[in-house]
Amino acid sequence: MLPKVGSYKFHIESYVCDFQGKATLPIIGNFILQAATMHASERGFGYDEMSESDAAWVLSRLSIQMNDYPGYDQFLTVETWIEDVARFFTQRCFRFIDKEGKTIGHARSIWAAIDMQTRRPIDIEVWRPELKNFIDTEKECPIDKLAKILPVRNVEPTMGYSVRYSDIDINKHMNSIKYIEHVINIFDLDVFKKKMIHKFEMVYLAEGGFGDKLKLYRLDSSEDECLVDTKRGEESICRSRITWK
């Protein structure tokens, strides 16, 4: 059996860097998805195996906490492992390691397996009992479990966008990470010069599709905390909380 923890190395190309030469948060998100995809695939429950059963993994919650971001031309190692499997959800954790071997961040994610026809969740414990064999009970992920994110009400939308070609992923739905890119695009460059995103939490509530007109509602809940609610009409598609440092 393969080890419980998978480890994947990514090179920070110039085109994944922001104006300060650091990998952006959405890129860390892409690495998370890629590491999860490879870890699952190598262990027999990846994209191909899921597709054969007309099923897919859907990201339900994501929380990323970074103390630093890797810079241009550096390498970032992403470790991932399964923390828990409970009926409709699996919890997967991540550790980010810089070129010197230092831990620079962690992430937690919650995934549901859905039936592609009905788009309803599948009982993972019944459907894929072998997943439990990969749970790593030793490995610790020292960031808080995702707390509730309140809806943003009684404010005007900060920004709006239509879901376009570049937002749609291989599963034909809005790419989970593209929501994050649109969320952090509400901030001025000056904000990124003064501080960095220390923690980013996201709850996915509904799926956006091509042509949807989405609006972003922003609430600065404290000096270093901001809530952003992405809505289609009155319906929240996803809610995020940003903690600056």
Place this chain on the structure above:
Amino acid sequence: MLPKVGSYKFHIESYVCDFQGKATLPIIGNFILQAATMHASERGFGYDEMSESDAAWVLSRLSIQMNDYPGYDQFLTVETWIEDVARFFTQRCFRFIDKEGKTIGHARSIWAAIDMQTRRPIDIEVWRPELKNFIDTEKECPIDKLAKILPVRNVEPTMGYSVRYSDIDINKHMNSIKYIEHVINIFDLDVFKKKMIHKFEMVYLAEGGFGDKLKLYRLDSSEDECLVDTKRGEESICRSRITWK
């Protein structure tokens, strides 16, 4: 001396694929930039060496012609070499090779070296005479040289966008490839289901900066050809021609 042709291999991760599981045109553009960056860097005229002289390479024209796009989890090899150096411009070509070793496309690009303070072009032949040693006169790039792209006039803008955080690159200007992403976002998903972008040509005329409000003017010049003019007010920032197949 290093060989004149540089060869770089890229893995097609899920997050660089579109809804049909193929790498997108902007991703091919990113690979082009990355291959050019590495080729230049290895030969002593890359980002770091340029920065030391307070100079930078700026993309002036780009033409990409693809007969196929690499799919998810495949590898794409990008070859690049210098075709010509003439005073203010260098011409760099690219060949794209799929996992079976088949050529699936080519690209041509024209670059200027600019002084970062004055933002004016530098005479490359005087400033970096050694660049001429890398010109490959043998290697052929079987796609047409970039023809003029006419401005689009007398039409209403199709789409508009503001330049945001995710558009700005490590050189603190709008990323050359992000313009392409916004341009191809004007098309409906159905268009991509019926045909593919066979050729994409771009002329860069001015630099977009953070907060700029840009508008896209579209002219379908024939059934399989479309011109898109990206403007800031009355000024063209870049002009593109798309040929479908």
